[in-house]
Amino acid sequence: MAIKAKHQRLVLVGVAVVALIGAALLAIWGLRNQASYFYVPTDILAKPPEADRGVRLGGMVARGSMKTAEDGVTVNFVVTDGKASVPVRFAGIRPALFVEGSGVVAEGRFQNGTFVADNLLAKHDEKYVPREMQHMTAEQARQTVAETQ
Amino acid sequence: MLAEIGLGALWLAASLAGLQLLAGSFGLTKGGEGLAGIVRPVAIMQGVLVALAFAALIMVFVTTDLSVKLVAENSHSAKPLIYKIAGAWGNHEGSMLLWVTVMGLAGAFVALVERRLPENTMLATLAGQAFVSLGFYAFLLFASNPFVRMSPVPDEGAGLNPLLQDPGLAFHPPTLYVGYVGLSIAFSFAIGALVTRQVGPDFARAMRPWVLGAWVFLTMGITAGSxxxxxxxxxxxxxxxxxxxxASLMPWLAATALLHSCGVLAARNALRAWTVMLGVVAFSMSMVGTFLVRSGILTSVHAFAVDPKRGSFILILLAIYIGGALTLFALRAATVTEGERFAITSREGALVFNNVMLSSILGITLLGTLYPLVTEAMGLKVSVGPPYFNPTSALFAMPMFVVLMVGPLLRWRRDRMARVGWVVALPLGLTLAGVVVGYAMGVRHVLPLLALAIAPGVVVASVLPLRGRNLLRAPLSLWGMVVAHLGLGVALFGMGCDSAFTAERLVALRVGEQSQVGPWSVRLDSVSPVAGPNWTAMEGVLKVRYANGAAQTITPHSRSFWVPPQTMAVSALLTRWNGQLYTVLGEETDGKVGTGRWQLRLWWKPFVPMIWLGGLLVALGGALALLSRVMQDLKRRTARTKGDERRARVAQLEQA
Structure with missing residues (x-):
């Protein structure tokens, strides 16, 4: 069983390198298939992701679009980036400060023209802003606000 | 005044770190031996001064001195005292000062008690520690000074993020930081050993307690954070x-691997270069974590929205320290002579497997964490979550757990599976049976099924090394291993149960209505306003019954803080021996006045507390092992002192 004494270090290094390369390849493969891409409404309509793929959708909650369904826990609203809008459905406890006219990032899946959200990340306060939204407010806030009001 | 004292102490500590680096380096050269004697005292003094600076920061927070900018921006006079204190590190500058403080104190502690290393390795180690500290002192003093005053002095502070106003926060970050930064000792030891080319069992024995200590804190910090x-x-x-x-898991993975390879090096004088490498990697992961968290390139409650310029500062520090250490390693690794050899079927073989798997998980986590940064540089925004991490890490973790069932039973150097065959058959058989039972119980997802199957095997296998031993006489370090491995099994069981058997219910209830989640019936008795020291809340009163047992009351809140104005749901939990009921109160639905329906989210999570109980057991195991090492060292020291005394007496007698 004992490895040829002379080559032990070489074998150990070899095993480690092979395992790490294997891990890296697996990681790259996994990242390609499982990374969740960020979309704004314009992009998600132009190039819809597969229905079972987890993605994120960012934008402003259009004013006057938020409606709670009969069950009292499902909410439907429209997310817009100023150019296009996507209907979103979410069942759950909405985060505080999630109101019409504010920014939001929704995590979920895009199915049959509706974005079904598992989770909503809203702006918590001035210090905690989803990164994508920071960017968006800088570029598009004025225009978005003008068009959604 | 306090702020100025703090800043002064910080500058002095930084200068002493500079002196420590110079004296330590020249002390190693010919002709510089005279300087060697001052290195330890300087390191101790540096620790004292930086602790003083930290104490000053806590005092300005306790007294809510609003002329200090950091206090004005992060605190408020109406906050409870505990959050005033915790607020000192609940922000970027304060947390960096905490980092440097822990690093200074760790260096001082090493200088004070560590006597096992050869003195020149000790010098190189303390110089290395000072070198790393210096970078972070510079970062603190030039880019994140916590003691800056502001004028005009505001009437009131801006308050602390309510998410951070929680008893857990009071000790979670300091615990984690002791772990993070405690690994700097391993880093410095590795540098010291590389510089003086003294890597051997003594080096591993000296380093092990420090790694163990950091690892215990890291484990507790991660458990508490979770x-x-x-x-x-x-x-x-x-x-x-x-x-x-x-960012907290990666140093933990590296430290866990380091701990195990340290064991091999100490007991068998093998895996020399690898252990040194892990020493470098572990603290490097702490620094990478700090960079990720503190640079503001992440979305997180921990990110404190800092100035992105600071990110480049930390990035430069990273490049210097990690790049430098790895270069030194590359230059010196070939001169580290090869250690003792061993067969594949041996304790060493199993530990090598553990190390390779842990390193692979570390690599997978690192790539997944950095990937969004890489793609963002190419203009593509992605996030990476459980769908990537869960299967890829499990692919390496599960085989590791299987080997864990066998490894501790194997002998060092060379063993035969036939010798341990019947013992090992028990946990392995349990695991196979677990798969069948789990499948029969309706668990169809692969990962929960594997976790539930492997967990009992790990639990049983963890205590097998104690068989045939007198439990009271078994060495404490063995108990440490047993308890830590047991904790892993327990945590794994909790994880499996949580993902396989959790029941969830989302409802909107009128007062008086009830709902069902798993075996629980939940009735909304009332919703009424309540007030706390710096918040008001809507308090839902829930009458809950397990099966047909007695009714119990729990009260989730929807809480509104005044400063900063912010609302958050405060969940209410009810723990039984077999799981936890988890309730969250949402808002009154859709503002239709009169319907009065309140959103409730309910979970029944069987055995979920096992996850954290397991985490605590793992930490306890580490603590036992640490205690055993420290006691051994103390015994050895006493024995040596006694021996010296006796020899001196004998010499005296002979002279007389």
């Missing part, structure tokens, strides 16, 4: 693969 995220965020999850969580 529980904090679980009940504060109100999402019912306990691990989100959030970059900040990964």
């Amino acid at each position: 529980y904090w995220a679980y009940y504060v965020l109100g999402w019912g999850g306990w691990w989100f693969w959030d970059p900040v969580e990964n």
Whole structure:
């Protein structure tokens, strides 16, 4: 069983390198298939992701679009980036400060023209802003606000 | 005045770190031996001064001295005292000062008690520690000074993020930081050993208690952080693969691997270069984590929205320290002579497997955490979450757990599976049976099924090394291993149960209505306003019954803080021996006045507390092992002192 004494270090290094390369390849493969891409409404309509793929959708909650369904826990609203809008459905406890006219990032899946959200990340306060939204407010806030009001 | 004292102490400590680096380096050269004697005292003094600076910061927070900018921006006079203190590190500058403080104190502690290393390795180690500290002192003093005054002095502070106003926060970050930064000792030891080319069992024995100490704190910090995220965020999850969580997991993985390879080096004088490498990697991961968290390139409650310029500062520090250390390693690794050899079927072989698997998980986590940064540089925004991390890490973790069932029973150097065959058959058989039973119980997802099957095997296998031993006489370090491995099994069982058997219900209830989740019936008795020291809340009163047992009351809040104005749901939990009921109160639905329906999110999570109980057991195991090492060292020291005394007496007698 004992490895040829002379080559032990070489074998150990070899095993480690092979395992790490294997891990890296697996990681790259996994990242390609499982990374969740960020979309704004314009992009998600132009190039819809597969229905079972987890993605994120960012934008402003259009004013006057938020409606709670009969069950009292499902909410439907429209997310817009100023150019296009996507209907979103979410069942759950909405985060505080999630109101019409504010920014939001929704995590979920895009199915049959509706974005079904598992989770909503809203702006918590001035210090905690989803990164994508920071960017968006800088570029598009004025225009978005003008068009959604 | 206090702020100035703090800043002064910080500058002095930084200068002493400079002196420590110079004296340590020249002390190693010919002709510089005279300087060697001052290195230890300087290191101790540096620790004292930086602790003084930290104490000053806590005092300005306790007294809410609003002329200090940091206090004005992060604190408020109406906050409870505990959050005033915790607020000192609940922000970027304060947390960096905490980092430097722990690093200074760790260096001082090493200088004070460590006597096993050869003196020149000790010098190189303390110089290395000072070199790393210097970078962070510079970062603190030039880019994140916590003691800056502001004028005009505001009437009131801006308050602390309510998410951070939680008893867990009071000790979670300091615990984690002791772990993070405690690994700097391993880093410095590795540098010291590389510089003086003294890598051997003595080096491993000297380093092991320090790694163990840091690792215990890291384990507790991660466990506490996981529980904090679980009940504060109100999402019912306990691990989100959030970059900040990964930032704490990566050093832990490296430190766990280091701990095990240290064991091999200490006992068998093998895996020399690898152990040194892990020493470098472990603290490098702490620094990468800090960079991720503190640079502001992440979305997180931990990120404190800092100035991105600071990110480049930390990045430069990273490049210097990690790049430098790895270069030194590359230059010196070939001169580290090869250690003792061993067969594949041996304790060493199993530990090598453990190390390779842990390193692979570390690599997978690192790539997944950095990937969004890489793609963002190419203009593509992605996030990476559980769908990536869960299967890829499990692919390496599960085989590791299987080997864990066998490894501790094997002998060093060379063994035969036939010798341990019948013993090992027990946990392995349990695991196979677990798969069948789990499948029969309706668990169809692969990962929960594997976790539930492997967990009992790990639990049983963890205590097998104690068989045939007198439990009271078994060495403490053996108990440490047993308890830590047992904890892993327990945690794994909790994880499997959580993902396989959790029941969830989302409802909107009128007062008086009731709902069902798992075996629980939940009735909304009333919703009424309540007030706390710096918040008001709507308090839901829930009458809950397990099966047909007695009714119990729990009260989730929807809480509104005044400063900063912010609302958050405060969950209410009810723990039984076999799981936890988790309730979150939402808002009154859709503002239709009169319907009065309140959103409730309910979870029944069987055996979920096992996850954190397991984490605590793992930490306890580490603590036992640490205690055993420290006691051994003390015994050895006493024996040596006694021996010296006796020899001196004999010499005296002979002279007389």
